[in-house]
Amino acid sequence: MNRRGSGSLRAAWLALAAAGAAHAAAAQGTPPKPAAPAVGGADQGKAVSGYRPDKSVHSRLSALKPPTDVVEPTGPELAAKLGLEVVGPDPADGVVHYRHARTGTLFVFVPGGTFKYGSNYSDIYSNRQVAEAANRGKNGPEYFDWEQPQTEVYVSPFFIGRCEVTNGEYRRFLADWKAGKVTSDLEYPLGPETIDHTPYLSQRAELPFWGENQPVVGVSWIDAWAYCRWLGGRMPTEAEWEKAARGPDGRLWPWGNEFDPMRANTAESGNRRSLEVGTYLGGRSVYGALDMAGNAQEYCIDSFEPTEYRFVRKKDPCLIERFPPSPKRTVRGGNWNYISLLHRARCTARGMAQIQTRYSEGSVVSTDYLITGIRVVISPTLDLYPDGALEPLLQERAKSIERNKQLNATHSGAPPDKSDATDPASDDSDGGGAPAKKDD
Numbered sequence: 001m002n003r004r005g006s007g008s009l010r011a012a013w014l015a016l017a018a019a020g021a022a023h024a025a026a027a028q029g030t031p032p033k034p035a036a037p038a039v040g041g042a043d044q045g046k047a048v049s050g051y052r053p054d055k056s057v058h059s060r061l062s063a064l065k066p067p068t069d070v071v072e073p074t075g076p077e078l079a080a081k082l083g084l085e086v087v088g089p090d091p092a093d094g095v096v097h098y099r100h101a102r103t104g105t106l107f108v109f110v111p112g113g114t115f116k117y118g119s120n121y122s123d124i125y126s127n128r129q130v131a132e133a134a135n136r137g138k139n140g141p142e143y144f145d146w147e148q149p150q151t152e153v154y155v156s157p158f159f160i161g162r163c164e165v166t167n168g169e170y171r172r173f174l175a176d177w178k179a180g181k182v183t184s185d186l187e188y189p190l191g192p193e194t195i196d197h198t199p200y201l202s203q204r205a206e207l208p209f210w211g212e213n214q215p216v217v218g219v220s221w222i223d224a225w226a227y228c229r230w231l232g233g234r235m236p237t238e239a240e241w242e243k244a245a246r247g248p249d250g251r252l253w254p255w256g257n258e259f260d261p262m263r264a265n266t267a268e269s270g271n272r273r274s275l276e277v278g279t280y281l282g283g284r285s286v287y288g289a290l291d292m293a294g295n296a297q298e299y300c301i302d303s304f305e306p307t308e309y310r311f312v313r314k315k316d317p318c319l320i321e322r323f324p325p326s327p328k329r330t331v332r333g334g335n336w337n338y339i340s341l342l343h344r345a346r347c348t349a350r351g352m353a354q355i356q357t358r359y360s361e362g363s364v365v366s367t368d369y370l371i372t373g374i375r376v377v378i379s380p381t382l383d384l385y386p387d388g389a390l391e392p393l394l395q396e397r398a399k400s401i402e403r404n405k406q407l408n409a410t411h412s413g414a415p416p417d418k419s420d421a422t423d424p425a426s427d428d429s430d431g432g433g434a435p436a437k438k439d440d
Contacts, residue, residue, distance in 0.1 A: 009293035010100045011392045045338060066114045066154040066314045075109035078157055082378055083232075092281070095119045095288030098159055100378075103231065105169060107159035107378060109120035110245075117317075117347040118150040118249035118309050119148040127252065133343040145422045146306050147348045153239055154315045158379035160236060160244045163277035163290050164215035165227065165374040167199075173227050174198065189390060190321075190366070190397055192356070192381040199223075200369045213276040215373040217295040221329045221355045224299045224374045225275055233378040235301040237318040238350070245293070246347035254292045255410045259342040264294035267338050274336050274370075293345040296373030297335040301384065304328035304352040320384045321393065327355045335371040 017053055058251060075096060076086050076122065084098040084107060098107040124144055134143065176182055177197050187195070199218030202210055209217055219227075220236075228234045236244070244252050261268035263283035265275050278290045285292055302308075303322040331353045334345025353372060 036330035039170070058197055063121045066152055070154070072111060072157050075111070075157075075159075078109070078380070079159070081380070082159070084159060084378065088289075093284060093288060095284075095287070097162060103169065103172065105231065105376070106162040107376075108162050110155070110158055110240070110244045110287050112155065112157040113248060114152050115152045115248045116150055116156045117239055117242060117312065119144065119147045120150040121148070121345075123150075123250075123252065127257070130252070130343045130346070137339065137341045137343065139343065146309075148309055151309065152314070153312065153317055155237075155239050155243050156316055156379070158236075158240055158377050160240065160287075160289055161376045162288060163375075164296055165376065166213050166277055166298065167210055167216045168229060170199070170219070171215040173230050176230065176428075177226070181224060184232055186226055188222045188225040190325075190393055191225075193401065195222055195226075195356075197223045197226060208273045209370055212275050212331070213278065215277055217290070217296055217334040217371065217373050218369045219273065219372070220372060221299050221353065225301075227374055228376050231376055231378075233376040234382055234384070235299050236375060236377040237316070238302045238330055239287070239317050239330065240299045240379075241292075241298070241375070242302050242347055242423060244287055244289050245285050245333070249286075251286075251347075252346050253283075254289070254347060255283055259345075261342075262296070264334065264342075264345055265291070265336045265339050266294040266334050267336075269336070271336055272338060292333050292347070294334045294340070295336055297331045297340075297351060297371055298373055298375045299334045299353070300330040300332055302330045304330045304350075316381070318384050321389070325393070328352050329355050331372055337371050340371070343365040 028181055074079070075098065079086055079098050083101055085101060087097040087099050087106070088095045095108060098109060099105070100107065121141075121144070134140070148158070173182070174197060180199075197219075199216060201218050202205060224235055228259075246252075253264070255263050259268070260282070261270075263280050265271055265280060272294055275293065280291065283293055284290050304320045305319060305322050305326075305328050308319055328350070331351040332349070334340050334342075334349065344351070
Protein backbone atom coordinates (compact mmCIF):
# COMPACT_ATOMS: atom_id res chain seq x y z
CA MET A 1 0.00 0.00 0.00
CA ASN A 2 2.97 2.34 0.52
CA ARG A 3 4.73 1.75 -2.81
CA ARG A 4 5.23 4.80 -4.99
CA GLY A 5 2.26 5.34 -7.29
CA SER A 6 2.19 6.16 -10.97
CA GLY A 7 2.74 9.65 -12.30
CA SER A 8 -1.00 10.23 -12.53
CA LEU A 9 -1.52 9.23 -8.92
CA ARG A 10 1.31 11.48 -7.77
CA ALA A 11 -0.22 14.34 -9.71
CA ALA A 12 -3.62 13.63 -8.18
CA TRP A 13 -2.08 13.50 -4.73
CA LEU A 14 -0.37 16.87 -5.28
CA ALA A 15 -3.64 18.33 -6.56
CA LEU A 16 -5.50 17.06 -3.51
CA ALA A 17 -2.82 18.38 -1.23
CA ALA A 18 -3.00 21.80 -2.86
CA ALA A 19 -6.78 21.80 -2.57
CA GLY A 20 -6.49 20.81 1.06
CA ALA A 21 -4.08 23.64 1.74
CA ALA A 22 -6.48 26.08 0.11
CA HIS A 23 -9.33 24.80 2.23
CA ALA A 24 -7.21 24.99 5.35
CA ALA A 25 -6.22 28.56 4.57
CA ALA A 26 -9.84 29.51 3.98
CA ALA A 27 -10.77 27.93 7.27
CA GLN A 28 -8.49 30.25 9.23
CA GLY A 29 -11.23 32.85 9.45
CA THR A 30 -13.02 32.96 12.79
CA PRO A 31 -16.63 31.73 12.51
CA PRO A 32 -19.33 33.67 14.32
CA LYS A 33 -19.88 32.53 17.89
CA PRO A 34 -23.16 30.59 18.14
CA ALA A 35 -25.80 31.81 20.52
CA ALA A 36 -26.74 29.79 23.57
CA PRO A 37 -29.16 26.95 22.78
CA ALA A 38 -32.80 27.97 23.07
CA VAL A 39 -35.15 25.36 24.48
CA GLY A 40 -38.63 26.79 24.27
CA GLY A 41 -39.15 30.55 24.57
CA ALA A 42 -39.72 32.98 21.75
CA ASP A 43 -37.67 31.02 19.21
CA GLN A 44 -39.57 27.76 19.60
CA GLY A 45 -41.58 26.79 16.53
CA LYS A 46 -40.35 29.64 14.34
CA ALA A 47 -38.81 29.06 10.96
CA VAL A 48 -35.00 29.04 10.97
CA SER A 49 -33.00 29.98 7.91
CA GLY A 50 -30.44 27.28 7.15
CA TYR A 51 -28.99 24.99 9.79
CA ARG A 52 -28.88 26.58 13.23
CA PRO A 53 -28.59 23.92 15.93
CA ASP A 54 -28.30 26.64 18.57
CA LYS A 55 -31.90 27.55 17.70
CA SER A 56 -33.20 23.98 17.73
CA VAL A 57 -35.20 22.44 20.56
CA HIS A 58 -34.37 19.03 19.09
CA SER A 59 -30.59 19.14 19.65
CA ARG A 60 -28.78 17.96 22.72
CA LEU A 61 -26.15 20.70 22.81
CA SER A 62 -24.78 21.04 26.27
CA ALA A 63 -21.68 23.22 26.64
CA LEU A 64 -19.46 25.73 24.86
CA LYS A 65 -16.23 24.44 26.42
CA PRO A 66 -15.07 20.96 27.45
CA PRO A 67 -15.45 20.51 31.21
CA THR A 68 -12.39 20.11 33.41
CA ASP A 69 -11.72 18.29 36.68
CA VAL A 70 -14.65 15.91 36.19
CA VAL A 71 -14.60 12.82 38.41
CA GLU A 72 -16.15 9.96 36.44
CA PRO A 73 -16.89 6.39 37.59
CA THR A 74 -14.56 3.56 36.62
CA GLY A 75 -15.71 0.75 34.36
CA PRO A 76 -16.54 -1.67 37.21
CA GLU A 77 -18.31 1.09 39.16
CA LEU A 78 -20.48 2.06 36.21
CA ALA A 79 -21.08 -1.60 35.31
CA ALA A 80 -22.47 -2.23 38.80
CA LYS A 81 -24.97 0.63 38.31
CA LEU A 82 -26.02 -0.56 34.87
CA GLY A 83 -26.23 -4.28 35.63
CA LEU A 84 -23.27 -5.49 33.56
CA GLU A 85 -21.06 -8.35 34.70
CA VAL A 86 -17.28 -7.80 34.71
CA VAL A 87 -15.41 -10.42 32.66
CA GLY A 88 -11.69 -10.71 32.12
CA PRO A 89 -9.30 -9.29 31.35
CA ASP A 90 -9.15 -11.20 28.07
CA PRO A 91 -5.78 -13.00 27.87
CA ALA A 92 -5.57 -12.21 24.15
CA ASP A 93 -5.56 -8.44 24.48
CA GLY A 94 -5.75 -7.61 28.20
CA VAL A 95 -9.10 -5.85 27.74
CA VAL A 96 -11.75 -6.18 30.46
CA HIS A 97 -15.13 -7.07 29.01
CA TYR A 98 -18.58 -6.48 30.44
CA ARG A 99 -21.33 -9.05 29.85
CA HIS A 100 -25.01 -8.25 29.42
CA ALA A 101 -26.85 -10.33 32.01
CA ARG A 102 -29.82 -11.31 29.82
CA THR A 103 -28.21 -11.87 26.41
CA GLY A 104 -24.53 -12.45 27.14
CA THR A 105 -23.51 -9.68 24.73
CA LEU A 106 -20.00 -8.37 25.47
CA PHE A 107 -19.23 -4.68 25.87
CA VAL A 108 -16.04 -2.68 26.36
CA PHE A 109 -15.68 0.43 28.50
CA VAL A 110 -14.82 3.86 27.12
CA PRO A 111 -13.82 6.24 29.94
CA GLY A 112 -15.00 9.82 30.09
CA GLY A 113 -12.72 12.55 28.82
CA THR A 114 -11.79 14.73 25.87
CA PHE A 115 -10.59 13.61 22.46
CA LYS A 116 -10.00 15.03 18.98
CA TYR A 117 -13.34 15.01 17.16
CA GLY A 118 -13.29 15.29 13.38
CA SER A 119 -10.31 15.74 11.09
CA ASN A 120 -8.13 18.48 9.71
CA TYR A 121 -6.72 18.81 6.22
CA SER A 122 -3.12 18.23 7.27
CA ASP A 123 -4.04 14.77 8.63
CA ILE A 124 -5.88 13.90 5.44
CA TYR A 125 -3.60 15.22 2.73
CA SER A 126 -0.31 14.33 4.38
CA ASN A 127 -1.29 10.66 4.16
CA ARG A 128 -0.58 9.26 0.70
CA GLN A 129 -2.80 6.19 1.28
CA VAL A 130 -5.80 8.40 1.97
CA ALA A 131 -5.13 10.75 -0.93
CA GLU A 132 -4.67 7.95 -3.46
CA ALA A 133 -7.77 6.10 -2.24
CA ALA A 134 -9.82 9.29 -2.49
CA ASN A 135 -8.58 9.68 -6.06
CA ARG A 136 -9.60 6.11 -6.92
CA GLY A 137 -13.01 6.69 -5.36
CA LYS A 138 -13.40 10.04 -7.15
CA ASN A 139 -13.79 11.85 -3.82
CA GLY A 140 -12.43 15.38 -3.93
CA PRO A 141 -11.85 17.78 -1.02
CA GLU A 142 -15.60 18.38 -0.68
CA TYR A 143 -15.99 14.78 0.53
CA PHE A 144 -13.90 15.58 3.60
CA ASP A 145 -15.80 18.78 4.41
CA TRP A 146 -18.37 16.70 6.34
CA GLU A 147 -15.81 16.01 9.07
CA GLN A 148 -14.35 19.53 9.37
CA PRO A 149 -13.21 21.36 11.39
CA GLN A 150 -11.52 19.27 14.04
CA THR A 151 -12.33 20.23 17.60
CA GLU A 152 -11.87 18.83 21.09
CA VAL A 153 -14.98 17.55 22.83
CA TYR A 154 -15.74 15.82 26.11
CA VAL A 155 -17.64 12.53 26.11
CA SER A 156 -19.02 11.01 29.31
CA PRO A 157 -18.16 7.33 30.05
CA PHE A 158 -20.14 4.57 28.33
CA PHE A 159 -20.06 0.94 27.27
CA ILE A 160 -20.07 0.03 23.59
CA GLY A 161 -20.54 -3.38 21.97
CA ARG A 162 -17.26 -5.21 21.53
CA CYS A 163 -18.61 -6.36 18.17
CA GLU A 164 -21.40 -5.49 15.79
CA VAL A 165 -24.78 -7.08 16.52
CA THR A 166 -24.88 -10.53 14.90
CA ASN A 167 -27.66 -12.31 13.07
CA GLY A 168 -27.95 -14.73 15.98
CA GLU A 169 -28.38 -11.90 18.49
CA TYR A 170 -30.91 -10.12 16.27
CA ARG A 171 -32.95 -13.32 15.87
CA ARG A 172 -33.55 -13.36 19.63
CA PHE A 173 -34.95 -9.83 19.34
CA LEU A 174 -37.12 -10.90 16.38
CA ALA A 175 -38.53 -13.80 18.39
CA ASP A 176 -39.52 -11.42 21.20
CA TRP A 177 -40.97 -8.94 18.70
CA LYS A 178 -43.10 -11.63 17.03
CA ALA A 179 -44.26 -12.76 20.49
CA GLY A 180 -45.41 -9.22 21.30
CA LYS A 181 -42.68 -8.61 23.87
CA VAL A 182 -41.23 -5.54 22.11
CA THR A 183 -43.61 -2.95 23.52
CA SER A 184 -44.45 0.39 21.93
CA ASP A 185 -42.24 2.32 24.37
CA LEU A 186 -39.22 0.55 22.83
CA GLU A 187 -40.04 1.75 19.32
CA TYR A 188 -38.81 5.02 17.78
CA PRO A 189 -41.41 7.53 19.00
CA LEU A 190 -41.57 9.38 15.67
CA GLY A 191 -41.60 6.29 13.49
CA PRO A 192 -44.43 4.84 11.40
CA GLU A 193 -47.49 3.35 13.06
CA THR A 194 -46.58 -0.16 11.95
CA ILE A 195 -43.21 -1.64 11.04
CA ASP A 196 -41.80 -5.05 10.23
CA HIS A 197 -38.41 -5.57 11.92
CA THR A 198 -37.51 -8.54 9.71
CA PRO A 199 -34.18 -7.83 7.96
CA TYR A 200 -34.59 -7.14 4.27
CA LEU A 201 -33.59 -10.09 2.04
CA SER A 202 -33.00 -12.32 5.08
CA GLN A 203 -35.11 -14.98 3.37
CA ARG A 204 -32.70 -15.06 0.42
CA ALA A 205 -30.60 -17.96 1.68
CA GLU A 206 -28.34 -17.83 -1.38
CA LEU A 207 -26.94 -14.46 -0.28
CA PRO A 208 -23.85 -14.90 1.92
CA PHE A 209 -24.90 -12.52 4.71
CA TRP A 210 -27.00 -14.56 7.13
CA GLY A 211 -24.51 -16.65 9.11
CA GLU A 212 -25.12 -16.82 12.84
CA ASN A 213 -22.01 -14.76 13.67
CA GLN A 214 -22.04 -12.35 10.76
CA PRO A 215 -23.22 -8.79 11.49
CA VAL A 216 -26.94 -8.35 10.97
CA VAL A 217 -27.66 -6.23 7.89
CA GLY A 218 -30.81 -5.41 5.98
CA VAL A 219 -32.07 -3.38 8.92
CA SER A 220 -33.22 0.22 8.99
CA TRP A 221 -32.32 2.90 11.53
CA ILE A 222 -35.76 2.36 13.06
CA ASP A 223 -34.99 -1.36 13.47
CA ALA A 224 -31.69 -0.43 15.10
CA TRP A 225 -33.48 1.91 17.54
CA ALA A 226 -35.89 -0.85 18.63
CA TYR A 227 -33.16 -3.48 18.98
CA CYS A 228 -30.96 -1.23 21.11
CA ARG A 229 -33.85 -0.26 23.38
CA TRP A 230 -34.88 -3.91 23.71
CA LEU A 231 -31.34 -4.62 24.93
CA GLY A 232 -31.52 -1.73 27.40
CA GLY A 233 -29.28 0.61 25.44
CA ARG A 234 -29.32 2.85 22.39
CA MET A 235 -27.32 3.59 19.26
CA PRO A 236 -24.08 5.52 19.83
CA THR A 237 -23.85 9.22 19.24
CA GLU A 238 -21.35 10.19 16.56
CA ALA A 239 -18.98 11.47 19.23
CA GLU A 240 -19.22 8.25 21.24
CA TRP A 241 -18.67 6.13 18.16
CA GLU A 242 -15.66 8.14 17.05
CA LYS A 243 -14.03 8.15 20.47
CA ALA A 244 -14.48 4.38 20.82
CA ALA A 245 -12.88 3.93 17.39
CA ARG A 246 -9.91 6.31 17.51
CA GLY A 247 -9.12 6.64 21.21
CA PRO A 248 -7.80 9.81 22.85
CA ASP A 249 -4.79 10.23 20.53
CA GLY A 250 -6.48 11.05 17.22
CA ARG A 251 -5.50 8.01 15.14
CA LEU A 252 -6.76 7.66 11.57
CA TRP A 253 -7.86 4.02 11.89
CA PRO A 254 -8.62 2.14 15.11
CA TRP A 255 -5.16 0.51 15.17
CA GLY A 256 -3.02 3.49 14.06
CA ASN A 257 -2.16 5.88 11.25
CA GLU A 258 -1.21 3.45 8.48
CA PHE A 259 -3.84 1.38 6.73
CA ASP A 260 -3.38 -2.41 6.71
CA PRO A 261 -5.83 -4.53 4.67
CA MET A 262 -5.21 -7.41 7.08
CA ARG A 263 -6.86 -5.44 9.88
CA ALA A 264 -10.22 -4.52 8.31
CA ASN A 265 -12.80 -5.95 5.91
CA THR A 266 -12.91 -3.14 3.34
CA ALA A 267 -12.62 -3.10 -0.45
CA GLU A 268 -8.87 -3.60 -0.12
CA SER A 269 -9.39 -6.96 1.63
CA GLY A 270 -11.14 -8.33 -1.46
CA ASN A 271 -13.73 -10.38 0.44
CA ARG A 272 -16.74 -8.74 -1.23
CA ARG A 273 -19.04 -9.74 1.64
CA SER A 274 -19.31 -9.43 5.39
CA LEU A 275 -17.31 -11.81 7.59
CA GLU A 276 -17.95 -13.14 11.07
CA VAL A 277 -17.58 -10.38 13.65
CA GLY A 278 -14.13 -10.21 15.22
CA THR A 279 -12.39 -11.89 12.25
CA TYR A 280 -9.75 -9.13 12.17
CA LEU A 281 -8.52 -9.11 15.77
CA GLY A 282 -5.61 -6.88 14.75
CA GLY A 283 -8.09 -4.13 13.92
CA ARG A 284 -9.24 -3.60 17.52
CA SER A 285 -9.39 -0.07 18.89
CA VAL A 286 -7.46 1.09 21.93
CA TYR A 287 -10.53 0.27 24.04
CA GLY A 288 -10.93 -3.23 22.57
CA ALA A 289 -13.82 -2.64 20.12
CA LEU A 290 -13.60 -4.76 16.94
CA ASP A 291 -14.64 -4.13 13.32
CA MET A 292 -14.94 -0.38 13.68
CA ALA A 293 -13.29 -0.06 10.27
CA GLY A 294 -14.99 -2.23 7.66
CA ASN A 295 -17.28 -5.26 7.73
CA ALA A 296 -20.69 -3.57 8.24
CA GLN A 297 -20.97 0.19 8.62
CA GLU A 298 -23.03 1.17 11.65
CA TYR A 299 -25.88 3.51 12.43
CA CYS A 300 -25.42 6.40 14.84
CA ILE A 301 -28.33 7.99 16.63
CA ASP A 302 -27.56 11.45 15.20
CA SER A 303 -29.49 13.12 12.45
CA PHE A 304 -27.13 13.77 9.54
CA GLU A 305 -26.11 17.36 8.88
CA PRO A 306 -23.08 18.03 6.62
CA THR A 307 -22.13 21.27 8.41
CA GLU A 308 -22.68 20.02 11.97
CA TYR A 309 -19.01 20.26 12.95
CA ARG A 310 -19.05 24.03 12.52
CA PHE A 311 -21.45 24.30 15.45
CA VAL A 312 -20.64 21.28 17.60
CA ARG A 313 -20.75 21.85 21.35
CA LYS A 314 -18.06 20.62 23.66
CA LYS A 315 -19.74 18.09 25.97
CA ASP A 316 -21.61 15.00 24.80
CA PRO A 317 -22.70 16.48 21.46
CA CYS A 318 -25.65 14.78 19.79
CA LEU A 319 -28.04 15.90 17.06
CA ILE A 320 -30.93 13.54 17.74
CA GLU A 321 -33.33 15.59 15.59
CA ARG A 322 -32.23 18.47 13.43
CA PHE A 323 -34.32 21.57 12.70
CA PRO A 324 -36.25 21.29 10.47
CA PRO A 325 -36.68 17.50 10.92
CA SER A 326 -34.83 15.33 8.43
CA PRO A 327 -35.09 11.69 7.27
CA LYS A 328 -31.28 11.42 7.14
CA ARG A 329 -29.14 9.67 9.75
CA THR A 330 -25.38 9.27 10.14
CA VAL A 331 -23.50 6.02 9.53
CA ARG A 332 -19.91 5.31 10.52
CA GLY A 333 -17.17 2.76 10.06
CA GLY A 334 -16.68 1.84 6.39
CA ASN A 335 -17.85 -1.53 5.06
CA TRP A 336 -17.00 -4.59 2.98
CA ASN A 337 -18.36 -3.19 -0.30
CA TYR A 338 -16.15 -2.91 -3.36
CA ILE A 339 -16.53 0.89 -3.38
CA SER A 340 -15.79 1.27 0.34
CA LEU A 341 -12.11 2.14 0.06
CA LEU A 342 -9.74 2.73 2.96
CA HIS A 343 -10.39 6.48 3.21
CA ARG A 344 -14.06 5.71 3.96
CA ALA A 345 -13.02 3.43 6.85
CA ARG A 346 -11.14 6.15 8.77
CA CYS A 347 -12.37 6.86 12.29
CA THR A 348 -13.55 10.33 11.27
CA ALA A 349 -15.26 9.41 7.98
CA ARG A 350 -19.00 10.10 7.95
CA GLY A 351 -21.72 8.61 5.79
CA MET A 352 -25.45 9.16 5.44
CA ALA A 353 -28.44 6.81 5.22
CA GLN A 354 -32.19 7.26 5.17
CA ILE A 355 -34.03 6.67 8.43
CA GLN A 356 -36.28 4.14 6.72
CA THR A 357 -34.82 3.10 3.39
CA ARG A 358 -37.01 1.98 0.54
CA TYR A 359 -35.31 -0.78 -1.39
CA SER A 360 -35.47 -1.90 -4.97
CA GLU A 361 -34.60 -5.29 -6.38
CA GLY A 362 -31.77 -3.84 -8.44
CA SER A 363 -28.08 -4.20 -7.63
CA VAL A 364 -27.78 -6.37 -4.54
CA VAL A 365 -24.14 -5.97 -3.56
CA SER A 366 -23.93 -2.17 -3.58
CA THR A 367 -27.06 -1.16 -1.69
CA ASP A 368 -27.37 0.09 1.88
CA TYR A 369 -29.38 -2.82 3.17
CA LEU A 370 -26.44 -5.24 2.96
CA ILE A 371 -23.69 -2.94 4.24
CA THR A 372 -25.26 -1.31 7.33
CA GLY A 373 -25.61 -2.88 10.76
CA ILE A 374 -25.91 -2.09 14.47
CA ARG A 375 -23.63 -1.46 17.43
CA VAL A 376 -25.11 -0.87 20.89
CA VAL A 377 -24.16 1.63 23.58
CA ILE A 378 -25.18 1.26 27.22
CA SER A 379 -24.92 4.51 29.12
CA PRO A 380 -26.54 6.25 32.10
CA THR A 381 -28.00 8.63 29.50
CA LEU A 382 -30.54 6.52 27.64
CA ASP A 383 -32.96 9.20 26.45
CA LEU A 384 -31.21 11.96 24.50
CA TYR A 385 -34.19 14.24 23.94
CA PRO A 386 -33.95 17.42 26.04
CA ASP A 387 -36.89 18.22 28.30
CA GLY A 388 -39.90 19.43 26.32
CA ALA A 389 -38.42 18.63 22.88
CA LEU A 390 -40.28 15.41 22.09
CA GLU A 391 -43.84 16.42 22.98
CA PRO A 392 -44.40 18.96 20.17
CA LEU A 393 -42.90 16.52 17.66
CA LEU A 394 -45.32 13.82 18.79
CA GLN A 395 -48.21 16.26 18.46
CA GLU A 396 -47.17 17.19 14.92
CA ARG A 397 -46.74 13.51 14.06
CA ALA A 398 -50.27 12.70 15.28
CA LYS A 399 -51.67 15.52 13.14
CA SER A 400 -49.69 14.31 10.14
CA ILE A 401 -51.02 10.76 10.54
CA GLU A 402 -54.57 12.12 10.65
CA ARG A 403 -53.95 14.23 7.54
CA ASN A 404 -52.65 11.17 5.70
CA LYS A 405 -55.78 9.22 6.63
CA GLN A 406 -57.96 12.00 5.30
CA LEU A 407 -55.96 12.17 2.07
CA ASN A 408 -56.21 8.41 1.62
CA ALA A 409 -59.94 8.56 2.27
CA THR A 410 -60.29 11.33 -0.31
CA HIS A 411 -58.33 9.38 -2.93
CA SER A 412 -60.39 6.26 -2.28
CA GLY A 413 -63.65 8.15 -2.74
CA ALA A 414 -64.74 8.06 0.90
CA PRO A 415 -65.77 11.38 2.51
CA PRO A 416 -62.85 12.85 4.54
CA ASP A 417 -63.10 13.64 8.24
CA LYS A 418 -63.51 17.42 8.56
CA SER A 419 -62.43 17.54 12.20
CA ASP A 420 -58.86 18.58 11.32
CA ALA A 421 -58.41 21.17 8.60
CA THR A 422 -54.62 21.36 8.91
CA ASP A 423 -52.66 21.97 5.71
CA PRO A 424 -51.49 18.57 4.34
CA ALA A 425 -48.18 19.99 3.08
CA SER A 426 -46.20 18.30 5.86
CA ASP A 427 -47.10 14.75 4.79
CA ASP A 428 -44.51 12.34 6.25
CA SER A 429 -45.39 9.39 4.04
CA ASP A 430 -41.83 9.20 2.69
CA GLY A 431 -40.85 7.11 5.70
CA GLY A 432 -38.65 9.87 7.12
CA GLY A 433 -40.06 9.53 10.62
CA ALA A 434 -40.45 13.11 11.88
CA PRO A 435 -42.97 15.19 9.90
CA ALA A 436 -42.06 18.51 8.40
CA LYS A 437 -42.49 21.37 10.87
CA LYS A 438 -44.78 24.16 9.81
CA ASP A 439 -43.72 27.79 9.93
CA ASP A 440 -45.59 30.18 12.22
